[in-house]
Amino acid sequence: xxxxxxxxxxxxxxxxxxxxxxxxxxxxxxxxxxxxxxxxxxxxxxxxxxxxxxxxxxxxxxxxxxxxxxxxxxxxxxxxxxxxxxxxxxxxxxxxxxxxxxxxxxxxxxxxxxxxxxxxxxxxxxxxxxxxxxxxxxxxxxxxxxxxxxxxxxxxxxxxxxxxxxxxxxxxxxxxxxxxxxxxxxxxxxxxxxxxxxxxxxxxxxxxxxxxxxxxxxxxxxxxxxxxxxxxxxxxxxxxxxxxxxxxxxxxxxxxxxxxxxxxxxxxxxxxxxxxxxxxxxxxxxxxxxxxxxxxxxxxxxxxxxxxxxxxxxxxxxxxxxxxxxxxxxxxxxxxxxxxxxxxxxxxxxxxxxxxxxxxxxxxxxxxxxxxxxxxxxxxxxxxxxxxxxxxxxxxxxxxxxxxxxxxxxxxxxxxxxxxxxxxxxxxxxxxxxxxxxxxxxxxxxxxxxxxxxxxxxxxxxxxxxxxxxxxxxxxxxxxxxxxxxxxxxx
Numbered sequence: 492x493x494x495x496x497x498x499x500x501x502x503x504x505x506x507x508x509x510x511x512x513x514x515x516x517x518x519x520x521x522x523x524x525x526x527x528x529x530x531x532x533x534x535x536x537x538x539x540x541x542x543x544x545x546x547x548x549x550x551x552x553x554x555x556x557x558x559x560x561x562x563x564x565x566x567x568x569x570x571x572x573x574x575x576x577x578x579x580x581x582x583x584x585x586x587x588x589x590x591x592x593x594x595x596x597x598x599x600x601x602x603x604x605x606x607x608x609x610x611x612x613x614x615x616x617x618x619x620x621x622x623x624x625x626x627x628x629x630x631x632x633x634x635x636x637x638x639x640x641x642x643x644x645x646x647x648x649x650x651x652x653x654x655x656x657x658x659x660x661x662x663x664x665x666x667x668x669x670x671x672x673x674x675x676x677x678x679x680x681x682x683x684x685x686x687x688x689x690x691x692x693x694x695x696x697x698x699x700x701x702x703x704x705x706x707x708x709x710x711x712x713x714x715x716x717x718x719x720x721x722x723x724x725x726x727x728x729x730x731x732x733x734x735x736x737x738x739x740x741x742x743x744x745x746x747x748x749x750x751x752x753x754x755x756x757x758x759x760x761x762x763x764x765x766x767x768x769x770x771x772x773x774x775x776x777x778x779x780x781x782x783x784x785x786x787x788x789x790x791x792x793x794x795x796x797x798x799x800x801x802x803x804x805x806x807x808x809x810x811x812x813x814x815x816x817x818x819x820x821x822x823x824x825x826x827x828x829x830x831x832x833x834x835x836x837x838x839x840x841x842x843x844x845x846x847x848x849x850x851x852x853x854x855x856x857x858x859x860x861x862x863x864x865x866x867x868x869x870x871x872x873x874x875x876x877x878x879x880x881x882x883x884x885x886x887x888x889x890x891x892x893x894x895x896x897x898x899x900x901x902x903x904x905x906x907x908x909x910x911x912x913x914x915x916x917x918x919x920x921x922x923x924x925x926x927x928x929x930x931x932x933x934x935x936x937x938x939x940x941x942x943x944x945x946x947x948x949x950x951x952x953x954x955x956x957x958x959x960x961x962x963x964x965x966x967x968x969x970x971x972x973x974x975x976x977x978x979x980x981x982x
Contacts, residue, residue: 495799496637502674502803506655506810509666513659520847523660524591524822525738534669535749538811539736540756541668541675543570543727545812546628547876549679549805550785552761556768557784560705564765569719571757573727578750581895583743585734587966593731593891594827599963600894601902602956609909611827613886614731618823619862620879621732622816626652626866628809631786632802645866648809653859656814657852661739664814671807675760678804682797683789684763690792691770700773718928721935722880729891730883732812732819743966817862821854829854874925881920885934886913889942897946898957904946912938 517523530538548567555563590596594611629648630641639647655663691697697705704710727733740746771784774792778784789801869875889912890905915937919930962968 494796495802498796498799498803499806502806503651505670506651506667509670510655510658510663513655513661513663513666515659516662517660517848520591520851522662523848523851524818525735526661526665528586528589528739529741530665530739530745530749531741532745532749532752534665535736535740535745536752536756537672538665538668538739539574539733539750539753540760541672541807541811542732542736542815543574543753543757543812544675544760544808545625546631546805546809547624547812548757548760549675549764549808550628550631550782552764553768553771553785553788554780554782555711556765557772557778558768558781559711559765560701560707560769560772561762561765562708562710563768564761565711565716566719566723567761567764568758569716569723570727571754571761572720573724573754574733574750574757575754576724577728577733577737578747578754581728582737582740582746582750584895584964585737586740586743586746588963589738591735591738592823592827593729593734593887594823596734597890597894597905600952600956600960601900601905602953603902605906608828608831609906609913610887610890611823611831613882613909613913615820615823615828617879617883618731618816618820619858619865620875621730622813622820622858622862623865623869624876624879625809625813625816626862627869629806631782632805632809634786642867646863648806649813649859649863649866652810652814652817653856653863656817657855657859660848660851660855661735661818664818665739667814668811671811674800674807675804678801678807679767680760680763683793683801683804684767686793686797687767687770687774687788690788691773697769697773701769705769705772714928718931721931722884725884725888726880729887730819731823732815735819735822736815817859818855820862821851821858824858825851825854877925878920881916881931881934882913885916885931885938888912888935889938893942893946899946899951900942901946901949901952903949904942904944907945908938908942911941 519527521527544567548570552563552567555566557563585596588596588599590599592611593614594607597610598607626645626649630644633639633644633647634641637644655667659666688694688697692700709716737746737750740749767788768781768784771778771788775784775787778787785805789798789805793801886909890900890908893900893908894905912934916930916934919933920927923929959968
């Protein structure tokens with residue numbers, strides 16, 4: 492195991508070094524929060540794929556493959572479909588807005604009002620719980636590597652992510668995510684996948700050993716697939732953690748085509764995870780928990796050195812999602828909640844000062860400490876993540892997509908949609924149970940009804956607001972951000 496330990500330690504040290512490098516580059520609010528909006532297609536694609544494919548997609552995806560066979564790919568597959576839809580239909584418009592948060596987009600579209608701060612609170616809760624659940628996954632990985640205590644594992648992994656995110660902001664996260672994308676590709680797709688299939692005796696032996704349902708593409712069930720689409724595909728369209736990556740693209744073409752490449756990669760990753768899980772079912776048919784499949788096959792079947800690289804890939808998956816959710820959470824907390832409560836809503840300005848960087852850096856540190864503490868105290872990860880996604884989709888999907896697609900939508904309709912959808916989801920979760928499907932189904936329908944009815948019953952959005960909105964969608968009207976010092980543009 493000494494070689495495996497060395498691989499992991501070198502990897503973690505590299506993450507911290509990249510945080511230090513990013514600190515030297517993040518000299519303005521734009522550089523710190525959205526990497527100066529200068530990422531080219533190669534780096535944009537890799538980092539976008541890294542953030543959406545976290546521990547749930549890697550460890551959880553293999554677990555679903557262990558439990559259901561090839562149809563276990565559907566969870567991660569719907570994430571890829573959501574990223575493809577976002578990239579093809581919406582990313583160009585989102586990138587041209589030149590904002591920092593989803594709530595700023597709502598302010599532009601609807602002309603301000605309380606919808607912005609309410610949506611900010613909902614988005615903050617979502618990103619906070621996403622960061623918490625990602626951070627908890629360190630316990631599983633470090634337990635396999637070092638046989639480490641749960642709380643200590645969370646503190647170690649969380650501290651590294653908080654450190655490099657606080658130091659360099661989006662630049663550090665971008666560089667670490669690119670490394671994590673490469674590590675995941677090598678560790679999961681090029682090493683673990685073929686080794687798992689060979690160890691299981693190949694596909695013919697897997698088919699002979701397992702029930703036919705394991706090779707039915709719809710074996711997981713139609714209702715489950717529909718719920719995945721509703722939560723994960725739609726969630727990809729509106730999450731702050733995803734939008735903040737779209738904001739990093741240097742052009743709308745990079746956002747569209749780079750995101751399409753990342754979405755396609757997610758589809759491949761989904762199938763790979765399901766195949767690995769299916770192979771693990773052949774090798775270890777009686778595991779107590781399906782999510783143990785990844786750690787078990789890595790620990791028992793991979794040779795020394797390769798095992799360390801694949802565990803680093805799992806660690807990379809967790810860190811990429813954790814850091815992306817953390818900076819999204821801090822950005823929303825600072826720009827959408829704290830600034831508004833102080834009566835000083837942030838606007839893009841020429842000559843942004845270092846104080847803005849320090850302020851956002853402080854919020855990442857504060858949110859990071861909170862995430863680690865909550866992760867240590869929290870026990871039910873699935874319920875926490877379900878609450879977060881239900882609130883996100885039930886409360887924010889309609890006013891965000893409505894604002895992009897329906898010009899008759901009004902600020903009152905948006906406010907009603909967020910309020911009715913959010914309260915309905917909370918009430919229905921209390922009635923049906925947190926893990927039930929009905930809360931997000933009915934909450935989304937009520938949110939849509941409230942948006943349409945109230946929008947039609949109130950005065951249309953002011954023509955000047957809509958004109959300014961159209962200008963921003965066309966890439967005009969936003970004040971130019973200061974050019975950074977001469978540095979090479981990442982590709």
